[in-house]
Amino acid sequence: MNDLQNKRILLGLSGGIACYKAAELCRALVKAGAQVQVVMTEAATHFITPVTLQALSNREVFTSQWDDRPANNMAHIELGRGVDAILVAPASADFMAKLLHGRADDLLSLTCLARPLQQVPLILAPAMNREMWAHPATQRNVQQLKADGTVVLDVGQGDQACGEVGDGRMLEADEILDDLIAHFQPKRLSGRRVLVTAGPTYEALDPVRGITNLSSGKMGFAMARAAREAGAQVVLVAGPVSLPTPRGVRRVDVRSALQMQAAVQAEMAQADVFVATAAVADWRPTNASDQKIKKDGSGQTPVLSFTENPDILAGVASSDRARSGQLFCVGFAAESHDLLSNAQAKRERKGVPLLAGNIGPATFGQDDNALLLIDAHGTLELPHASKLTLARQLVEQIAARLPRDGTPVLP
Ligand code: CTP
Numbered sequence: 001m002n003d004l005q006n007k008r009i010l011l012g013l014s015g016g017i018a019c020y021k022a023a024e025l026c027r028a029l030v031k032a033g034a035q036v037q038v039v040m041t042e043a044a045t046h047f048i049t050p051v052t053l054q055a056l057s058n059r060e061v062f063t064s065q066w067d068d069r070p071a072n073n074m075a076h077i078e079l080g081r082g083v084d085a086i087l088v089a090p091a092s093a094d095f096m097a098k099l100l101h102g103r104a105d106d107l108l109s110l111t112c113l114a115r116p117l118q119q120v121p122l123i124l125a126p127a128m129n130r131e132m133w134a135h136p137a138t139q140r141n142v143q144q145l146k147a148d149g150t151v152v153l154d155v156g157q158g159d160q161a162c163g164e165v166g167d168g169r170m171l172e173a174d175e176i177l178d179d180l181i182a183h184f185q186p187k188r189l190s191g192r193r194v195l196v197t198a199g200p201t202y203e204a205l206d207p208v209r210g211i212t213n214l215s216s217g218k219m220g221f222a223m224a225r226a227a228r229e230a231g232a233q234v235v236l237v238a239g240p241v242s243l244p245t246p247r248g249v250r251r252v253d254v255r256s257a258l259q260m261q262a263a264v265q266a267e268m269a270q271a272d273v274f275v276a277t278a279a280v281a282d283w284r285p286t287n288a289s290d291q292k293i294k295k296d297g298s299g300q301t302p303v304l305s306f307t308e309n310p311d312i313l314a315g316v317a318s319s320d321r322a323r324s325g326q327l328f329c330v331g332f333a334a335e336s337h338d339l340l341s342n343a344q345a346k347r348e349r350k351g352v353p354l355l356a357g358n359i360g361p362a363t364f365g366q367d368d369n370a371l372l373l374i375d376a377h378g379t380l381e382l383p384h385a386s387k388l389t390l391a392r393q394l395v396e397q398i399a400a401r402l403p404r405d406g407t408p409v410l411p
Contacts, residue, residue, distance in 0.1 A: 001386060003181045005033035010079055011057070012088040012108045014095035015043025017161040018127035018170035022089055023048060025173040026056040032177060039063070039079060039108045041095065065107040076110035083120055086112060087180060090127030090170045091152075093138050099124075099150070100141045123151040123183065125176050130166030153179050178247045182229040185392070188399035190231035195271035196224045197264060197278035197312065199239030201257045205304070206289040214364040215279035217241035219332070219387050223275050224249045226391035230399065235271070237263045239278055257281055257309035264312055268319065268327065273398060275330045276313040279360075284309055317351040328353065328402055330394070334360030339372055340379065347374050354401060356382075356394060373397060 009029055013022050022044075029036045036057040040050060042064075050061035062075055070078040080086065088095065088108070095109065099122075104110040112122055124145070132138055133155060142152050153176065156169035171179070198220020204210040217238060224236040225246035234249045237260055245251045252267070254260045257280045268274060283306035293302055313331050321327040329352040333343040336359065343357030357372040371382040371390055382393050 001388065002033035004029060004184075007034045007085070007184065008083045009034045009036050009180075010083045010086045010111065011036050011038050011053075012086060012091075012112070013038065013040045013044035013048070013053070014088060014090060014092040014108065015041055015047060016090040016092045016127045016170070017047060018090035019044050019047035021170055021173055023052055023056055025089055025176055026053055028173050028177045029180075030057060032181070035059075037062075037079060037083070039111060041106050041108050043092070043094075062107055065110050067107070076104075076107055076114050079107075080111045080115035080120060083115075085121045085123055085180065085183065086115060087123045087125070087176070088112070089125035089176055091124035093126075093128045093132045093135075093141075096124065096126065096138070096141050096145060100144055100148075117149065121151060121183065122149075123153065123180065125153045125170050126155050126168070127170030128168045129160060129162050130164055130168045133168035134166075151183065175247060182247070185226075185229040187231035188395060189227055189273070192227075192232045192272045192402065193270055194224075194227040194232040194234045194273045194275065195237070195264065195267050196220055196227065196234065196275045197237045197239075197260060197280075198224065199241040199243075200279050201239045201260055201281045201309075202255045203257065203281045203284035203309075204255075204288045205285050206291065206293045208292050211281060211283075211285070212240070213279050213281065215239070215241075215334075216365045217243050218365075218367065219358075219363070219369060219391070220275075220277035221246060222387040222391035223277055223394065226388065226395045227273075227275075229392070230395045232273070235267050237267070237278075257284060257312070261310050261312045261315070264316060268316055268321065271327055273328045273330070273402070274313075274316050274322075275332075275394075275398075276316075277332050278312070279334055279364075280312055281309060283307065311350070313352065314350045322351075325403055328398065330398060331355040333357040334364075336361055340374075343372060343374050354398065375401075 038053040038057050038061045040063045054061045067075045098109050104113045156171050157167050199217030200213045200215040202210045202212045221243050224234050228234045228248045236249050236251045252263045254263050286305040286307045317329045322329050331350050331352045333346045335342045339357045347355035355374045363369040369387050370384040373380040
């Protein structure tokens, strides 16, 4: 995905062992379509060479405020103009302290200070020893930098280069990339709380067997990510899938439809939007065996009986919260044929204001999909695209339908 296509990023490196991760980050930014200009502090050059960053960014690297390559001899002005963001990764404790005071005795801090404040966001990925991170001075600086409008990303937790364990590692390159991509998404769901179900459910027959379906969970995980990128607080109730949790999303893992229903019921009072992408099993074995069902040698097959699972979405859609317009419900419809008529009927049957229809066999497990949105007024086709692209488009459609002034949105 070229999520950073046409974005110009100034990647700054201050001194720290996490500079080795900046090489990978630089590569990831370029791969995502960004034009990357690297600026390094003198300290950073002790950890990684400018040659490495030059090769990865396909551009000459700047390290000195006395560099006379820019025609006007003002590298600190030239470099910070026209970029979409300055990303400093790693941002050392010392570099953050320097920024806080508006000090500018090297090219990177000069460029940060001289950037047009309203147009060029400054994003920091801190990296340091856990004691340095926890120190009141650093924490004070982080708070003040945020108050000054700087975006300070989280730190990672775990083993540190110094041999200690704790908070302060720089995030991994892919995490910083995701945060940067999210930074550029419109904040259409800012202040909203979104609850998403995703994946299949698994209905046990016995301790080692069960029935499930081919849903991969990718659409639901993309929905959770897109909602988070749009500024929402997101809870993702996930059936058994092995996908990584999107950044900033709270995940609740479940297995069966009944567990999914219980998790949704526990969360729905704190949600403004409910998006049901899960492919919930329609039936569960009436009596799951505690022990493995064994062959008895007679050639007889076991007789299984099933009970219908509750319809989680219909249940939420008929709650007081949803009916009064406080909780906006979005359903999905996985059909194998007659998408329009089946999905229209399903929207009415479930009592939801918006439903996204798709052809199940064509999308289960794939990275792409196409959606047919249906509401009370008509239909809208979202043509074939990646699931994340579709999820962002669906977020836009949901945001446009949310009540701004408390007016309920009813099916
Ligand atoms: N859904 C749900 N609980 C169920 C079944 C479905 O919450 N027990 C939700 C799904 O998450 C989806 C929508 O209802 O948002 C439609 O799911 P789908 O599987 O397409 O339809 P079904 O309701 O199962 O109907 P049918 O099997 O007849 O197509």
